[in-house]
Amino acid sequence: MKICLDAGHFAKNNQSPVNKAYYESEMSWKLHLLLKAELERYGFEVVTTRADQKKDLGLEARGRKSAGCDLFLSIHSNACDSESADHPLACVCVSGRCDVLGLDLAQTVAKVMQTHSPGRIWKRKGSGGADYYGVLRGAATVGTPGILLEHSFHTNRRATEWLLNDSNLRKMAEAEAKVIADYFGVSKTVQPTPAQTPTPQPDPDGSFKVRIICAELNVRASAGVQYPVRMTISRNEVYTIVQTAKTSDGGTWGRLKSGAGWINIGAKYVKRI
Numbered sequence: 001m002k003i004c005l006d007a008g009h010f011a012k013n014n015q016s017p018v019n020k021a022y023y024e025s026e027m028s029w030k031l032h033l034l035l036k037a038e039l040e041r042y043g044f045e046v047v048t049t050r051a052d053q054k055k056d057l058g059l060e061a062r063g064r065k066s067a068g069c070d071l072f073l074s075i076h077s078n079a080c081d082s083e084s085a086d087h088p089l090a091c092v093c094v095s096g097r098c099d100v101l102g103l104d105l106a107q108t109v110a111k112v113m114q115t116h117s118p119g120r121i122w123k124r125k126g127s128g129g130a131d132y133y134g135v136l137r138g139a140a141t142v143g144t145p146g147i148l149l150e151h152s153f154h155t156n157r158r159a160t161e162w163l164l165n166d167s168n169l170r171k172m173a174e175a176e177a178k179v180i181a182d183y184f185g186v187s188k189t190v191q192p193t194p195a196q197t198p199t200p201q202p203d204p205d206g207s208f209k210v211r212i213i214c215a216e217l218n219v220r221a222s223a224g225v226q227y228p229v230r231m232t233i234s235r236n237e238v239y240t241i242v243q244t245a246k247t248s249d250g251g252t253w254g255r256l257k258s259g260a261g262w263i264n265i266g267a268k269y270v271k272r273i
């Protein structure tokens with residue numbers, strides 16, 4: 001597993017209007033290096049988009065640095081006109097491949113930073129249906145699923161104070177690395193959200209884990225190909241199945257514990273582990 005980390009900005013850029021000590025560029029540089037170290041402790045190979053904090057690189061070029069990686073993650077803090085806005089945002093690639101991980105990361109940032117409002121995900125298409133955000137567009141051109149993670153708002157004084165504290169950033173790096181590690185392999189723990197869980201049900205006994213063995217697999221609203229695709233999951237990801245169902249064409253489907261939907265659990269697509 002290989003991950004590409006991107007510090008959102010370079011040198012001294014995006015100074016907070018409410019806290020002159022804070023620069024988004026300095027926070028994102030520190031945090032991406034801390035996260036690199038944490039991910040390496042889990043055995044990930046980690047590359048970064050720039051070697052020198054003071055030198056910029058174009059947005060798409062940074063995304064393209066993720067060629068051959070399983071994930072591109074760009075680190076930021078957000079800005080807006082309202083000083084009270086205080087919530088994380090994961091801008092996820094329009095392919096839908098990062099919806100689950102993006103939400104999990106945004107919710108984790110909310111929990112660790114204790115933001116006022118919960119974390120959420122957001123997608124934006126640009127011309128031709130490609131990703132609007134340059135770094136995500138660049139990553140998509142080399143086939144890498146990408147997330148641009150906003151660590152709340154540097155227009156919020158409390159958030160800047162939190163992010164200026166190095167031991168807080170270390171905590172954040174640890175928490176984000178754990179989320180990514182869980183997502184890619186060991187024990188996937190996505191917090192279901194109301195949007196993903198129309199009818200929350202207790203997990204029945206006999207749940208089991210599967211590893212995805214095809215390149216991509218559709219998660220559908222219910223058991224069967226006639227139901228709409230909610231998202232796509234990828235090779236080597238591990239999911240917990242809490243319920244199974246047979247379809248009239250002889251297929252076997254499994255409901256994901258996360259509440260995201262159902263996948264075909266035929267031997268061509270998944271391996272029970």
Ligand SMILES: [Zn+2]
Pocket residue numbers: 008009024075076077078
């Ligand atoms: Zn930014």
